[in-house]
Amino acid sequence: MSHPTGPEAVGTTASGPFVHLASVPVSTPNEARTVRFGFTGVAAGNLAFHVLGGPDGGGTEAEVARSRRALESAMGVAAGSTAYVRQVHSADVVDATGHAWGGAAASPGGQAEADALVSHDGMTPLAIMVADCLPVVFVDESTGATAVAHAGRRGLLDGVLQNTVARLRRSAQAQSGACSPTLRAWIGPSICGACYEVPEKLRRESVRILPEAEAVTSWGTPALDLRAGAQAVLSRLGVEVERVEACTREDQRLFSHRRAPGRGRFVGVVWTEHAPRTSPPGTRSKSAEGTAHR
Numbered sequence: 001m002s003h004p005t006g007p008e009a010v011g012t013t014a015s016g017p018f019v020h021l022a023s024v025p026v027s028t029p030n031e032a033r034t035v036r037f038g039f040t041g042v043a044a045g046n047l048a049f050h051v052l053g054g055p056d057g058g059g060t061e062a063e064v065a066r067s068r069r070a071l072e073s074a075m076g077v078a079a080g081s082t083a084y085v086r087q088v089h090s091a092d093v094v095d096a097t098g099h100a101w102g103g104a105a106a107s108p109g110g111q112a113e114a115d116a117l118v119s120h121d122g123m124t125p126l127a128i129m130v131a132d133c134l135p136v137v138f139v140d141e142s143t144g145a146t147a148v149a150h151a152g153r154r155g156l157l158d159g160v161l162q163n164t165v166a167r168l169r170r171s172a173q174a175q176s177g178a179c180s181p182t183l184r185a186w187i188g189p190s191i192c193g194a195c196y197e198v199p200e201k202l203r204r205e206s207v208r209i210l211p212e213a214e215a216v217t218s219w220g221t222p223a224l225d226l227r228a229g230a231q232a233v234l235s236r237l238g239v240e241v242e243r244v245e246a247c248t249r250e251d252q253r254l255f256s257h258r259r260a261p262g263r264g265r266f267v268g269v270v271w272t273e274h275a276p277r278t279s280p281p282g283t284r285s286k287s288a289e290g291t292a293h294r
């Protein structure tokens with residue numbers, strides 16, 4: 001397994017279940033590791049239990065479960081080890097500690113409602129489902145902590161990214177006393193500003209909170225550029241942020257709610273290579289399943 005020499009070595013591949021796959025070298029006080037993250041495409045199948053019936057291998061719960069297992073196999077992580085949440089367009093963040101969510105893929109009803117997930121030790125593979133909304137992946141290069149966030153218009157304006165960063169920063173302080181951890185974020189494939197048409201009133205309300213999101217569609221109507229908005233939010237917080245420039249509405253390799261509603265969801269995933277096969281239960285946090293943090 002080759003190790004990239006730095007962030008600029010982040011590369012892409014269109015093979016396997018991923019339309020974008022990258023490695024991030026991490027140096028914790030104790031060890032060097034490689035964190036990987038990726039964004040799947042239509043080829044990986046629908047990965048959401050709440051969007052069944054589409055023609056892309058996500059017609060039944062059994063098919064979704066199979067696609068999730070195939071993804072975990074491609075990631076090289078244990079079957080059923082990936083944490084998902086029931087996404088509700090909130091700004092809530094939950095911690096993926098212990099075994100509580102280990103079987104999440106098999107029991108979606110038992111998951112916490114939230115729109116961001118943090119693994120403080122980086123040992124729990126994390127997934128976030130999207131189809132036009134922004135999948136944002138976080139890696140703390142100094143602690144190995146990881147996170148994923150689902151940032152749609154509502155969550156973005158309500159502070160899901162700020163809450164995720166706050167959670168990671170608190171974690172870093174608890175672990176190492178570090179004041180300014182090296183936090184990096186990647187905004188994955190999502191609908192672009194030239195495609196995301198909204199009513200003028202909605203644009204006005206949104207840009208009052210987040211001016212950078214103001215946009216116009218390629219056909220000249222009011223729009224929002226959520227990616228530019230998210231980038232601005234993260235930059236203001238001192239997070240080094242990069243964007244994967246693929247528009248879900250334009251790129252047929254991806255699921256898009258606007259282009260083809262109900263077809264499915266792809267995921268952003270982040271995991272640590274060669275992590276122990278299961279997470280030590282309750283080692284980092286007292287929080288239990290279902291606890292939301294604001």
Ligand SMILES: [Zn+2]
Nearest residue numbers: 192195247250
């Ligand atoms: Zn577009």
